Amino acid sequence: MQGQAEGKGTAPSGGAPVKSGNWKDLRARVLSAAVLVPLAGLCVWAGGLVYGGLIVLVMAGMASEWARMFGFGLETRRGKICLAWAACMGIAAVAGHWGGALLLMVAAGVLGPALWAGQVAIGCAGLSLLWLRYMTDPGAGVVLFLVACVAMSDTGAYMAGRVFGGPKLAPRISPAKTWSGSMGGLLSAVLVGMAIAHFMPGARPGALWRGAMFGGLVAIAAQIGDLAESALKRARGVKDSGAILPGHGGLLDRFDGLLVAAPMAALLSLWAVGRAAFWYVGLH
Secondary structure, rough: EEEEEEEEOOOOOOOOOOOOOOOOOOOHHHHHHHHHHHHHHHHHHHHHHHHHHHHHHHHHHHHHHHHHHHOOOOOOHHHHHHHHHHHHHHHHHHOOOOOHHHHHHHHHHHHHHHHHHHHHHHHHHHHHHHHHHOOOOOOHHHHHHHHHHHHHHHHHHHHHHHHOOOEEOOOOEEEEEEHHHHHHHHHHHHHHHHHHHHOOOOOOOOHHHHHHHHHHHHHHHHHHHHHHHHHHHHOOOOOOOOOOOOOOOOHHHOOOOOOHHHHHHHHHHEEEEEEOOOOHHOOO
């Protein structure tokens, strides 16, 4: 996700650069979050077709943005196919046909390597979010933990990067990201992970430290996803994947962290006994 940014400023004569954070997009980000967070929260709580429909729509939108970055907008046949293909993967999973969804993901190779990579990345994330909601316990709480940690990693990185600035994290990939932002995002995810795991109904022994550890793990995965999407945009020569979300850009810009964090959480859930939350992996 976008968020880690260095402070901007000028250096006085004979002195070090003075940081002055660029907050011009903060208002748009806050307003869009005020709409997105309650809507997403209601869908996660409702589950069923409401949640499934949301994930399918997001998958289709992300696939459309990916195709557009490679020159296939919705006005092109291939752009329409990419959108529909991702939607069909999600619909198959919502209907309980997990094998069919995975088969569609593999078959997307007919679209070509670049578009297939997008279908795989988006498909893995979308199917993972559906799996975590439908197939783990408590599904809504598990998705809340994941999404909250990713969101707080993004927010913490945004705030810390603008307040503290400092050395760049990966200047060749994304010059705006800083080490201070990365650490701020990691700490934020650890704290929110501790809180959710500890206060969730039916919390098991060790929930506090497990929430901290897996909250940090989610943050690392999310930042990897963020950097990967930044590298893709730089390679394709685009600033944002889209403009559907004010202050954030496109769906890929906003949810890039989930492209890595969601599949990781879903894989961990396979080793959690009794369909427990993924941060209880290895606990018998």
